[in-house]
Amino acid sequence: MTxxxxxxxxxxxxxxxxxxxxxxxxxxxxxxGPAPRPVLAAQRExxxxxxxxxxxxxxxxxxxxxxxxxxxxxxLLNISGDDL
Numbered sequence: 001m002t003x004x005x006x007x008x009x010x011x012x013x014x015x016x017x018x019x020x021x022x023x024x025x026x027x028x029x030x031x032x033g034p035a036p037r038p039v040l041a042a043q044r045e046x047x048x049x050x051x052x053x054x055x056x057x058x059x060x061x062x063x064x065x066x067x068x069x070x071x072x073x074x075x076l077l078n079i080s081g082d083d084l
Contacts (some may be wrong), residue, residue: 017036020026026033035043050057067081074081
């Protein structure tokens with residue numbers, strides 16, 4: 001019997017990015033599911049930025065950051081960020 005691919009070092013490194021319990025193979029990432037550790041870290045940074053000075057963030061920074069994100073996603077999808 002051969003070992004499952006998940007035992008390969010590359011898959012182990014990838015799997016380690018999630019906080020799932022050992023032995024759990026989670027396949028429902030299309031509708032909801034756990035985020036990988038780097039995403040959770042970025043999320044915490046944004047929450048800290050918002051909590052540090054809410055009005056400044058919401059009134060001066062948010063619109064520009066959202067436009068930047070739309071632009072990056074648009075480039076990835078080969079469309080205008082304004083269409084998102």
